[in-house]
Amino acid sequence: MALRRFFLYFAGIVVCFLLQTTVFQWFSLAGVAPNLLVIVAVTAGLLNGSVPGIFCGMACGLFVDCVYGNVIGLYALFYMLDGYLAGLVHQIYSPGEEYSIPLLLTGAGDLLFNFLYYCAEFLLRNRQAFGTYFVKIMLPELVYTLLAAVFIYKLLLWLHNHPAVQGRQKEEDNA
Amino acid sequence: MRNKLTITIQPRYVLFICSICCLVMIILSFKYEDQIAPVKTAVGTVMTPMQKGINSIGQLVSDEIRSFKKMEKLQAENDALHQEVDELEYNNKILQKDKYELDNLRELYELDSSYADYPKVAAHIISKDSGNWFEVFTIDKGSSDGIEKDMNVIAGAGLVGLVYEVGKNYAKVRSIIDDKSNISGMFLETNETCIVEGNLTTIEDGGYLPVGMIDKGSKIKEGYEVVTSRVSSKFLPGILIGKIKNLEVDSTNMTMTGQLTPSVDFTSLNMVLVITELKVDLPDEAYMYDE
Numbered sequence: 001m002a003l004r005r006f007f008l009y010f011a012g013i014v015v016c017f018l019l020q021t022t023v024f025q026w027f028s029l030a031g032v033a034p035n036l037l038v039i040v041a042v043t044a045g046l047l048n049g050s051v052p053g054i055f056c057g058m059a060c061g062l063f064v065d066c067v068y069g070n071v072i073g074l075y076a077l078f079y080m081l082d083g084y085l086a087g088l089v090h091q092i093y094s095p096g097e098e099y100s101i102p103l104l105l106t107g108a109g110d111l112l113f114n115f116l117y118y119c120a121e122f123l124l125r126n127r128q129a130f131g132t133y134f135v136k137i138m139l140p141e142l143v144y145t146l147l148a149a150v151f152i153y154k155l156l157l158w159l160h161n162h163p164a165v166q167g168r169q170k171e172e173d174n175a
Numbered sequence: 176m177r178n179k180l181t182i183t184i185q186p187r188y189v190l191f192i193c194s195i196c197c198l199v200m201i202i203l204s205f206k207y208e209d210q211i212a213p214v215k216t217a218v219g220t221v222m223t224p225m226q227k228g229i230n231s232i233g234q235l236v237s238d239e240i241r242s243f244k245k246m247e248k249l250q251a252e253n254d255a256l257h258q259e260v261d262e263l264e265y266n267n268k269i270l271q272k273d274k275y276e277l278d279n280l281r282e283l284y285e286l287d288s289s290y291a292d293y294p295k296v297a298a299h300i301i302s303k304d305s306g307n308w309f310e311v312f313t314i315d316k317g318s319s320d321g322i323e324k325d326m327n328v329i330a331g332a333g334l335v336g337l338v339y340e341v342g343k344n345y346a347k348v349r350s351i352i353d354d355k356s357n358i359s360g361m362f363l364e365t366n367e368t369c370i371v372e373g374n375l376t377t378i379e380d381g382g383y384l385p386v387g388m389i390d391k392g393s394k395i396k397e398g399y400e401v402v403t404s405r406v407s408s409k410f411l412p413g414i415l416i417g418k419i420k421n422l423e424v425d426s427t428n429m430t431m432t433g434q435l436t437p438s439v440d441f442t443s444l445n446m447v448l449v450i451t452e453l454k455v456d457l458p459d460e461a462y463m464y465d466e
Contacts, residue, residue: 017305021304023230067219068305068311071205072215125354141307
């Protein structure tokens with residue numbers, strides 16, 4: 001089961017990464033594309049717990065780091081934190097047919113991610129116009145990410161509960 | 176039985192260990208930038224063909240939708256363009272006259288380098304940085320097409336940016352409007368130098384880039400053209416960057432600042448030219464500013 005989930009999330013990361021860097025750049029709203037990888041990291045944490053969240057977030061970040069980053073590890077650190085924090089909620093949350101908590105977490109994760117990124121890449125270079133960045137980038141990205149999250153979370157949840165992914169869990173429980 | 180022996184580690188320790196890993200990676204990759212390049216290249220080489228494929232589909236659909244939306248806009252644009260054509264025709268006549276004069280002067284000074292002569296390679300833009308903070312994009316030509324690091328990238332009207340990383344079949348370009356870009360420029364009319372800074376906020380708000388370090392006593396006026404300067408370390412001289420406006424004297428009363436409107440429209444860029452000629456290496460002391 002663990003292996004199947006690994007492949008599910010790995011595929012999710014690759015697909016979301018590709019979509020985020022290509023198709024969604026063409027359909028960007030207000031000049032901003034949604035942060036699909038945050039959704040994957042948060043979902044992984046929420047549905048599987050902190051440790052899978054950490055690893056999934058780290059994988060997301062390393063992808064971005066390797067392809068676009070100046071240094072390797074920065075994005076990984078931020079995505080990882082998102083995954084971990086979402087995982088904390090896993091213990092007190094059971095996924096069902098309501099989306100308020102996953103969406104809330106995704107939104108919070110996106111804001112946290114962008115805030116940390118602003119601190120690391122802009123504040124340290126003394127670019128202090130946080131208000132402008134907030135309105136021009138973080139807010140549109142948040143809205144767009146939440147819109148995308150409705151669909152992607154639903155899809156991931158469906159795949160997560162799908163027999164092909166869950167299949168052997170019962171056998172393992174019996175053993 | 177085996178299941179019960181599984182060791183469980185507290186998630187926060189996992190987080191702690193992974194964070195340390197990340198920090199170590201950040202420091203290592205920062206220090207040994209050249210050594211980790213193969214790793215980045217490997218990932219990039221795998222991803223680029225996939226991005227290219229998906230991108231062509233995305234572009235197709237997006238183009239369809241856009242062409243629908245843009246009907247009204249095009250009408251207005253058409254009128255504006257007609258006006259511009261008239262202006263340009265007039266300017267062209269002046270330029271032709273100037274060109275004749277210039278040709279003579281060139282012969283005199285044996286200047287035969289103008290950027291029309293540089294060898295160029297055309298490339299498509301296939302993806303953008305995954306975040307929204309930087310103006311960095313990937314093109315579909317790489318080292319196998321003769322692209323090298325620090326090559327200049329231009330589009331029809333002027334300077335677009337600089338190649339900062341090269342893979343086998345792709346290259347990454349940092350555009351001049353990127354927040355980390357910093358270019359040494361020169362006024363075409365007076366040969367005075369200035370610094371053009373990339374800035375995310377100003378380009379978003381007003382479509383301009385801040386220009387600094389202009390000599391206070393200089394005779395430049397609004398609308399003068401800024402080109403890349405001869406003292407730039409990476410940019411070939413004489414490539415058009417944009418036009419200056421809103422000149423103001425600094426609070427220090429020593430220099431002036433201005434606003435530069437880039438000559439390239441960065442919102443609708445999808446094809447660029449890469450100049451496959453590098454600026455000849457000069458010693459580092461030769462320039463002060465420039466990234």
